[in-house]
Amino acid sequence: xxxxxxxxxxxxxxxxxISILNCDYTNSMFDYFLWYKKYPAEGPTFLISISSIKDKxxxxxxxxxxxxxxxxxxxxxVPSQPGDSAVYFCAATARGYALNxxxxxxxxVTP
Amino acid sequence: xxxxSQHPSRVICKSGTSVKIECRSLDFQATTMFxxxxxxxxxxxxxxxxxxxxxxxxEQGVEKDKFLINHASLTLSTLTVTSxxxxxxxxxxxxxxxxxxxxxxxxxxxxxxxxxx
Numbered sequence: 001x002x003x004x005x006x007x008x009x010x011x012x013x014x015x016x017x018i019s020i021l022n023c024d025y026t027n028s029m030f031d032y033f034l035w036y037k038k039y040p041a042e043g044p045t046f047l048i049s050i051s052s053i054k055d056k057x058x059x060x061x062x063x064x065x066x067x068x069x070x071x072x073x074x075x076x077x078v079p080s081q082p083g084d085s086a087v088y089f090c091a092a093t094a095r096g097y098a099l100n101x102x103x104x105x106x107x108x109v110t111p
Numbered sequence: 112x113x114x115x116s117q118h119p120s121r122v123i124c125k126s127g128t129s130v131k132i133e134c135r136s137l138d139f140q141a142t143t144m145f146x147x148x149x150x151x152x153x154x155x156x157x158x159x160x161x162x163x164x165x166x167x168x169x170e171q172g173v174e175k176d177k178f179l180i181n182h183a184s185l186t187l188s189t190l191t192v193t194s195x196x197x198x199x200x201x202x203x204x205x206x207x208x209x210x211x212x213x214x215x216x217x218x219x220x221x222x223x224x225x226x227x228x
Binding site for chain 2 (some may be wrong): 032
């Protein structure tokens, strides 16, 4: 039973524009949400997170938005750069332990 | 900071062999480490939670006698795939959780590609 869903397997964006990656979850007990970036043959790299008590967290070009009523979060990357091309995983946890991952969205940023 | 080293990165071995994978937190202590498995085009699936000094907690459907986990120190957890068979071929990734508090990101190793012939 997939509790974290990323319904877009891939996304293509032009360099300089905004990339928006979406994630939905079903478990209302989740209280901490994370985005990881992953290159082939490497482990996921932590990107940004948000606690359920917030609705927005920003770190440089990356902003995560959380809509608890809709059980939806999104990652905005602006401006997008070719080096951002990777697979992005959304993850969620309840009480800070085991992560539940989505299936990932492959982002391609074209020059 | 928060570097996790996983070794080996790739293993190819014959069916029936046991394979040990190490996961080390290099610059922090990790009371809790996790082992995940990823199938092609799928998400990372949690296999077990490894707590230093105690027995691992396995997820439903994961055979604890097949996947032996040892977390002997605050910086090292090992996963041993015993008597591996071709269906065990997969990408195994560990992660480590710094400290004891909640709402902290897990930090991942680079994974181990296991191929059983």
